[in-house]
Amino acid sequence: MQICDISVEGFRSLFNVSFVPIKNQTIITGQNDGGKSALLDALNFLISGKEPSEHDLSQLSAAPSDSDDQQPAVTVKQIVVTGTFQLSQSERVELGLSELVKIRRRYSPDEGSHLEVRMSVCEVEELRNIESEKIARLKEVAAKYNIQPVGRANARESWTTPLARLAEGMPTVEEWVPVSNALAGRLPVVVYFKGDAVQAPEIVVQSILNSKLREYSKSESSQKRITELEDHLADSLVADIDHIRKHVMKRCGFSALRLNPQVQVRPSLAGVEVRVANRNGHEVPLSAAGTGRSRRISLALWESSSQVLGSNKDDEGSGGESRDTDVVFVYDEPDTHLDYEHQRRVMNLIHEQSARPNARVVVATHSMNLIDGVDIANVVHLRVSEEGTYAELLSDESKDEEVRRHLSTIATALGFRNSVLLHERFFVAVEGPSEMAAFPILFKKYAGVPIQSVGICLWDGGNNEGALKFARFLKSHKRNVAFVVDKDSRTNNKKTFRDDKLKEYGFDLQRECHYIGLPNELEDLFDDEDWAHAANELWKRKGGHEYWTPDDFAAHRGKKFSSAVLDMLKKGSDYGPKGKDVMMTGIATVITKDRIPPALTETFDILVSKAQDAGPHYWDA
Structure with missing residues (x-):
């Protein structure tokens, strides 16, 4: 079973990200603190169940961004991460489900986390999840419907079989219901590598072995033993539960009280110690081996995961034949702290893993090498707008204009590369994301070529003082800089790009500042x-x-x-x-070319003329 897409609600900066496709290889890009790591953690929460904390709940501003009111942020009540999963033919037969299913995991501080699937179920709630109930509960439900066991009274199958038959004859409804053990056991294995783990090989090997341990625990024989152990532990609590129940009933005056504890056994490694031999043959902890060796060991461990993970011997479920286990490899900035040679090894590893039919690879990165190495349709750019973070992506049918705009957006979010700073001739700062999003499209329609091809390096000034400082820095190094801002910015005290501020930073309002609006802003030109x-x-x-x-x-x-x-x-x-x-x-x-406002095309003409006269220039030594 492999994941196809993910949606996130209420998780850190991801208040409502409705659709992120997960392909064989998916690259997640975006600005710092834009939600890349949050998306990976949400994916890990959905599949592996690594529970978040109340600090991970999204916080929303109670007042609009342009309001002067200072009100405390409002925290959402729960986190919901939903995924679409594709089932193999054998899984569909085994689980009785369609090819695509929706599975979600919810979390709230009061209720903890719950894994649920959207499906048609019996309208009687207590008959929906018979297979996962304990024997004591099965007996209670059976007694309610006068159901007798079909075998030994202490055998689960003696109760689940007749109750399942009863449920099959009842009407169904479409609901979110708890995931069965059988379906949960088919979720893919997640292997999560973080950039800072390159200096902690113990974390890397523990992640690999924990994933393999979870994989082994999904086999039919392991599940049977785990269920038996859970039943045994639940039975051990009967006397304690009875004592607590009677005491509470007596103190509180209840006529009845039922306690139904849910016992779960989940195998996990508490830790892994890694020791290496020094030149004298004596073993020492890896912490004493030096940073360089730790990095090499971590990279070797990453490479070994391709062979160790994803192949499973299902001795009972497949008659002893090998069965590939679905794996999701997750990388959070994997090139951190690595030199170029080792970065290439990581890239080769990622390509190798994503080529496997049973694997998905999801990478959050700032690396242009990684971004350039995949199809543009596999790049998901997390954009931060006035309304929060959302995913910007391209379909396989995207036109060339869309590809160019998308690449421009990504490059902007990543910041200027050295080659841009060294060779671009003319830097144009616009006031915000609206201009940054629209100008490249409008310019291409008007001029017939991308805006960067005429020597204009467009960038989002963000209407902040840091942009003015950077623009002054460029100008001091003999770079040509211009501003394109709304007319209402000239005297608006809330705006940084007003006349007095631009003059304070040394910009000529006549030659280096261009104002648009009819009468106030870009939008009212149309x-x-x-x-x-x-x-x-x-x-x-x-x-x-x-x-x-x-x-x-x-x-x-x-x-x-x-x-x-x-x-x-x-x-x-x-x-x-x-x-x-x-x-x-x-x-x-x-909009068509002939409908682009003349005030805007005149500004474009001025910028092109200035770009042609701009340079190139060399940086001061």
Whole structure:
């Protein structure tokens, strides 16, 4: 059983990430603190059950980002991670399920975690999960329906068989229900390598052996023994439960009280000690072996995992034949602390693992080498917008323009590479994510070539003082810099790119600063007809019978146009844009070349002219 996609709600910065595909090889990119590690941990939580803590619950701002009110953040009540899993033919027959199933794991501080599957089940709740119930509970349910055992009274099968027959004859409903032991046993094995584990081989080998131990515990013979042990331990608690039950009933005046403890046995390694021999042949702890040797050992352990994991001898379930076990290899910045030679070994290892039909490889990285080494459709970029983090991805049918925009977005989030700083001629800072998302699309439509091909290095200034400092740094090293900002930024005290601030940092307002807006901002440059056309194409009105009209957008002129339009589209459409940057990307994608506002094309012409006259220049020594 292999995972196909994952959705996350309420986990750290991932408040609501609705769909992230998991392919044979998936690369996760994004800015620092953008949710890459959180996504990997959520995946590990879903499959392996590594329980989060209450500190992992998402915190939401109680006030809008443009509000002056300072209100405490609101913490969500639970974490929900949902995955789509594909079952093999044998698994479908064994479990009685379809090829694709939805499985989720929920966590809340009060209730802990629960693993559930979406499926058709008996409408009587107590008959839904017969196979996982203890004998004592099976006897209680059987007595309620006057069911007699079909064999020995102390044998589970004597009770589960007739109760299962009873459930089969009852109506069904579609529900989230607890996952059976058989289905849980078919979940893939997760092997999780973190970049900082390269200096702790003990962690790496413990991860590998723990995964293999869980794999062995899934065999039919192991499951039978574990169930017997759980039943034995549950029976051992009977007298203690009876004592507690009677005491509570007496003290609290209850007429009845039932205690039903759930005993679980989960094999796990408490730790692994790694010792190596020094030159004299004496064994010493790895901690005394030196950092360089520790790194080499960790990399060798990673490589060994390909051979150790994923092949299982199922002595009872497959008649003694070998059966490949599904594995998800998870890497969190695996190239950390490694030189280039060892980075290449890691890349080769990742490609080797992802080529196996029973494996998935998920890598969170900043490495351009890793990103460039996969198909662009396998890259998931986590973008942080005004509305939170969301996944930006491409389908296999994406057009060339979409690929170029996606690559531009990724490169921006990763920051400037040395080659960019050394060779680009003209740096243009825009005010925020809306311009950053829309400008490349609009420029390509207008000029016929990507904006970077004419020597313009576009970057998101983020409307913060750090951007001004960086721009001043570029200028001091003889780089040409310009700003493109909204007209309402000139005097707005909330904006960093206002006239007095730009002058304070040494920028010429006439030659290096370009203002757009009619009258205030980028969004209001576009005609009401173009907004209505884009909205009808991308964000259809609720109900699907009415169309957006130019008058719907004209009504918001004279106000904070972008905010008012965004709010209208969110409320008026089931598919409304999540933020202004998504909204601007939408209209930029739909609008035709001849409809691009003249004020914007004139700004493009000025920037191209300046880029042609800009350089190249050399950095000061």
